[in-house]
Amino acid sequence: xxxxxxxxxxxNPYTIEKCNSCNATIKRKFLEGDYVFKTMNKCNSCNxxxxxxxxxxxxxxx
Amino acid sequence: xxxxxxxxxxxxxxxDNSNPLMLLLWIVPIFIFMLYGQxxxxxxxxxxxxxxxxxxxxxxxxxxxxxxxxxxxxxxxNGDPSSKLDRYFEYFTIxxxxxxxxxxxxxxxxxxxxxxxxxxxQVKTFAPELSSYEASKIxxxxxxxxTINLLYKMVRHLFLTxxxxxxxxxxxxxxxxxxxxxxxxxxxxxxxxxxKQGQPIGDGIGPMIVGKIMLDAEKKTAAFxxxxxxxxxxxxxxxxxxxxxxxxxxxxPGEALEKILSExxxxxxxxxxxxxxxxGEETGSIAQGFGAAIGGIGTERFQIxxxxxxxxxxxxxxxxxxxxxxxxxxxxxxxxxxxxxxxPQIFEIIKENTKIGQSVMVVGVGNTLGVSQ
Numbered sequence: 001x002x003x004x005x006x007x008x009x010x011x012n013p014y015t016i017e018k019c020n021s022c023n024a025t026i027k028r029k030f031l032e033g034d035y036v037f038k039t040m041n042k043c044n045s046c047n048x049x050x051x052x053x054x055x056x057x058x059x060x061x062x
Numbered sequence: 063x064x065x066x067x068x069x070x071x072x073x074x075x076x077x078d079n080s081n082p083l084m085l086l087l088w089i090v091p092i093f094i095f096m097l098y099g100q101x102x103x104x105x106x107x108x109x110x111x112x113x114x115x116x117x118x119x120x121x122x123x124x125x126x127x128x129x130x131x132x133x134x135x136x137x138x139x140n141g142d143p144s145s146k147l148d149r150y151f152e153y154f155t156i157x158x159x160x161x162x163x164x165x166x167x168x169x170x171x172x173x174x175x176x177x178x179x180x181x182x183x184q185v186k187t188f189a190p191e192l193s194s195y196e197a198s199k200i201x202x203x204x205x206x207x208x209t210i211n212l213l214y215k216m217v218r219h220l221f222l223t224x225x226x227x228x229x230x231x232x233x234x235x236x237x238x239x240x241x242x243x244x245x246x247x248x249x250x251x252x253x254x255x256x257x258k259q260g261q262p263i264g265d266g267i268g269p270m271i272v273g274k275i276m277l278d279a280e281k282k283t284a285a286f287x288x289x290x291x292x293x294x295x296x297x298x299x300x301x302x303x304x305x306x307x308x309x310x311x312x313x314x315p316g317e318a319l320e321k322i323l324s325e326x327x328x329x330x331x332x333x334x335x336x337x338x339x340x341x342g343e344e345t346g347s348i349a350q351g352f353g354a355a356i357g358g359i360g361t362e363r364f365q366i367x368x369x370x371x372x373x374x375x376x377x378x379x380x381x382x383x384x385x386x387x388x389x390x391x392x393x394x395x396x397x398x399x400x401x402x403x404x405x406p407q408i409f410e411i412i413k414e415n416t417k418i419g420q421s422v423m424v425v426g427v428g429n430t431l432g433v434s435q
Contacts, residue, residue, distance in 0.1 A: 013261055013392055032259055035308035036270055037277060037434040055401075056262050056432060058392035 011058035021049025030056055104230045107237050111221050114240050118214040121251045125207045126151065128254050133200060137189040150184070150204055151211045153177070171361040194287075195260070198310040202257040202431065206250045213247055249387035256392045257310060262432035264388040264397050268334040268355075269304040271404050272426025273435035276302040281435060284321055288313035289435060295409065297418035301328055303425045310431035315356065316365030319423070323369055328423040329416055330376055331366075332408055335427035336389050336397075337381035346396035347383045348403060350411070355379035356427045375423075378411050380404055 013030035017040055024045040040051040095102070126147075133143045155177055158169035185200050186192050217236065224233040256263050262270065279291035279302070290303040301322055305313030319331075335355040339345065354366045354377055370377050382400050412422050 011392060011394070013259075030259070030261065035260060035432045035434050036262055037273060038308075055398045056393065057395045057398040058261075059395050 010061045012061055013056065013058050015053055016055040016057075017051045018054040019043035019045060019049040019051055022046040025054070026051070100230045101228070104224075104228065104233060107230075107233050108221070108225060111217070111233065111236060111240060114244055115214070115217055115221060117244065118210070118217060118247055121247050122207065122210045122214050125203075125210055125251055125254050128258070129200070129203045129207055132203065132258055133188060136196065137192065139188045143188060146184075147204070150181070151208050153208065167361055167364045170359060174359060174361065195309045198431070199257055199260060202310045202429075203254055206253055206257065210247055210250050213243055217243060246386060249390055252387065253390040256390075257431065260308065260310070260432050262393045262398075263390055263429060264384045264393050265336045265390060265428040266393060266430055266433045267336050267382045267397050267400060268426040268428040269307060269430035269435075270398075270426070270433045271334050271401050271408070272302050272304045272424055273307065273430070273433055274401060275300070275405065275408070275424065276304070276435050284318035285314040286317070287311045288315060288318040290318065290322060291435075296413065298412060298416055299421035300412075301326055301421065301423045303423065304435060305426075305428075305430040307430035307433040307435055310429055312358070312427070312429050314362070315425055315427060316362040316369075319366055319425070320369055322423065323373060326421060327373070328375060329420040330378065330412070331370060331423045331425065332378045332380065332411055333366075333425045333427055334380045334404060334408065335382075336384055338389070339383035339385055343383050344396075345384050345388055345394060346400050348400055348407065349381050349383065350407070351379050351381070353377055353379055355381055376415070378415070380407060380411075
């Protein structure tokens with residue numbers, strides 16, 4: 001079955017937030033209104049830095 | 063009685079080559095295939111294409127309904143936008159005469175700009191206070207529906223012409239092209255969801271990489287929907303340019319480059335873009351080369367090449383490989399992660415090919431939907 005059809009992939013969108021001070025990252029589900037390099041809340045890990053969306057991507061669900 | 067049995071035995075004896083029934087069983091199909099073979103093949107091929115055509119029609123109708131619902135829910139226009147949107151789906155663009163190709167690029171650019179400006183203005187009539195971000199999302203979806211509609215109409219035309227004229231050779235190229243057409247149509251249909259939610263698409267990797275480098279620098283307008291920044295890097299001056307995000311636009315890199323070059327004189331141009339991968343190549347693989355890495359109809363590339371040649375500026379390119387589907391749908395993890403490798407690669411090219419005190423123009427090419435700077 002060389003030419004067998006590929007199974008349809010389900011891709012879920014995720015958002016990665018990264019702190020500009022301690023580099024802590026949070027991975028969460030994408031929410032409408034998110035965009036890359038959007039400034040978010042203060043970092044909960046170091047209470048010093050600012051969280052920013054560093055990536056938005058789709059990941060294949062297994 | 064004995065004679066009858068002999069005749070019966072002879073007729074049903076399948077091992078005998080002189081058997082008249084067996085002879086017919088061989089000869090009749092040969093004649094049928096000789097005379098009607100092409101028609102049978104036409105029927106089989108037709109039914110396959112017809113199935114794909116039905117699928118194309120469904121894609122077009124689904125995308126159309128998705129757009130109309132999105133416009134109704136997001137913009138809440140006064141009347142029903144369906145008839146107005148339906149009119150847009152049928153808009154066409156007549157390319158300039160190319161018998162004498164000299165000077166054709168400005169003509170193509172003029173026609174394409176007219177179309178873009180008109181669409182933008184028309185979309186804004188749904189809601190006058192519409193932000194450019196929302197407008198760009200609708201324009202992108204409108205473009206998707208128009209393209210699927212065009213694909214559907216072209217396939218239907220070729221299919222019906224071949225059937226009407228019983229013209230088998232005419233249906234063959236269509237049969238060969240159908241998998242590619244369906245792949246593109248499926249990619250376009252999937253793209254609607256990303257455009258609606260303002261998610262970054264695979265094509266946005268170039269603007270994302272350059273956007274990251276220009277994050278803490280002051281942004282200035284270089285051309286319509288295009289921004290640029292200045293930054294210092296190891297004794298070199300960097301001029302960073304990308305389309306203005308997070309709206310779904312590619313900006314006007316050609317015009318922007320021309321404007322920046324009238325003020326600054328970079329010693330090198332580095333372009334970062336998404337590129338279509340060849341079958342077998344991995345998604346997110348990075349390749350480096352020379353020349354203007356920019357797609358589209360060709361007007362922007364022409365402009366960039368012209369300026370670079372005029373000022374004798376070398377152009378380096380870095381491309382991130384992906385399929386057509388990956389380029390216009392939600393950015394895959396493999397593509398997003400290339401950012402960590404491409405940024406050092408850009409700096410390496412700059413260090414290797416320029417001296418301290420020189421300047422470099424870095425351009426992030428692509429649709430910057432969902433990617434700010």
